Amino acid sequence: MKRQDLLMRYHAAMLEELGPSQWWPGQTTFEIMLGAILTQNTAWANVEKAIANLRQADLLEAEALYALPLDRLEELIRPSGFFRLKAQRIRHFLDFLSVSCAMDLDRLRHEDMASLRDRLLQVQGIGPETADSILLYALGLPSFVVDAYTKRILNRHSLVPEDIGYDELRDFFMDALPADAALFNEFHALIVRVGKAWCARKEGKCPSCPLSRFLG
DNA sequence: TGCCAGGCCGGGT
DNA sequence: ACCCGGCATGGC
Numbered sequence: 021m022k023r024q025d026l027l028m029r030y031h032a033a034m035l036e037e038l039g040p041s042q043w044w045p046g047q048t049t050f051e052i053m054l055g056a057i058l059t060q061n062t063a064w065a066n067v068e069k070a071i072a073n074l075r076q077a078d079l080l081e082a083e084a085l086y087a088l089p090l091d092r093l094e095e096l097i098r099p100s101g102f103f104r105l106k107a108q109r110i111r112h113f114l115d116f117l118s119v120s121c122a123m124d125l126d127r128l129r130h131e132d133m134a135s136l137r138d139r140l141l142q143v144q145g146i147g148p149e150t151a152d153s154i155l156l157y158a159l160g161l162p163s164f165v166v167d168a169y170t171k172r173i174l175n176r177h178s179l180v181p182e183d184i185g186y187d188e189l190r191d192f193f194m195d196a197l198p199a200d201a202a203l204f205n206e207f208h209a210l211i212v213r214v215g216k217a218w219c220a221r222k223e224g225k226c227p228s229c230p231l232s233r234f235l236g
Numbered sequence: 237t238g239c240c241a242g243g244c245c246g247g248g249t
Numbered sequence: 250a251c252c253c254g255g256c257a258t259g260g261c
Contacts, residue, residue: 044242056242063241066259101258105244147244167242212242220240 023196026179031203033234034210041209044157046071049125051080056153057109057145058100069099082123086114109145116143125158133161148186156208162199165208166190169215176225177235 021029045064046052051071058067071080073096079085085093094107120139121127128136133155140151155163166189174180180192197203218229 059241060243061241062243062257063259066241066257069259099258101241102243102256103258105256109244145244149243153242165242169242208242215242222240 023192027193027196027207029235030231031207031210033231034214035206036234037230038210038213041206041213043205043209044153046157048080049158050082052158053113053125053154054080054085054110056150056158057113058097058106060102060106060147060150062101066100070097073097073099082114082117082125085110086118086123105145109143112144113146116140129159129161133163136161137163148190152190156201156204160201162201162204164190164193164197164204166193167208167212169219170208170211172222173211173215173219173226173229173231176219176229177231 044052044055045068046055054074055067055071058070074080074085077096079088079096090107090111093110094103097103097106097110100106116139117123117125137151137155140146140154141148146154149165149167152163152165155161156165166186171180171182171184171189174189174192175182175184180189184192193204193207197207214229214231219226
């Protein structure tokens with residue numbers, strides 16, 4: 021079977037099982053960008069507490085947050101874990117926004133995606149998954165997001181080797197699928213939902229995974 | 237209790 | 250080019 025057909029079958033099977041996702045949780049471009057950093061190796065419920073603190077302080081806006089002292093930022097995002105690290109990463113990202121678009125985030129949507137991704141990856145604390153989450157979920161650009169669940173699920177279906185790297189796995193999708201931000205958005209969201217529900221353990225198999233049922 | 241969470245960095249081989 | 254410890258809180 022062609023890889024595109026196989027992947028579209030996966031997408032259809034997950035959509036049938038779970039329904040559409042309406043990702044990412046977050047109302048504004050900037051809130052989604054912050055969430056992408058705050059959720060690094062962290063449960064989303066903890067991220068929500070941090071974002072609630074920022075919202076209460078009326079700091080979910082780039083210029084306002086940039087004016088906040090680092091120690092205040094640390095305290096507000098403490099519930100999200102790794103809070104000293106993440107406060108620094110947010111500052112570095114705000115430096116980037118200040119230089120690259122003067123906090124006018126919508127300007128980023130019109131840049132060349134590949135070069136914007138390269139520049140995001142140069143920011144300390146922004147790795148490939150965070151960069152792709154910002155591009156896709158905050159800016160609506162067609163950059164496929166892969167994560168630990170993506171690798172785990174595809175590996176358990178013997179579609180990719182266990183030691184596949186991030187960019188290889190991203191290319192596995194992007195070389196086969198049309199560059200469609202809505203498709204990429206829903207596809208990654210469904211993978212995370214399937215992963216949480218049926219493939220949560222790092223070791224072992226997940227025989228009750230609905231993909232097995234749909235795909236035989 | 238231990239394991240896990242929508243990673244990334246820096247230092248050591 | 251890999252490998253690994255560190256980073257921290259909260260839920261189950």
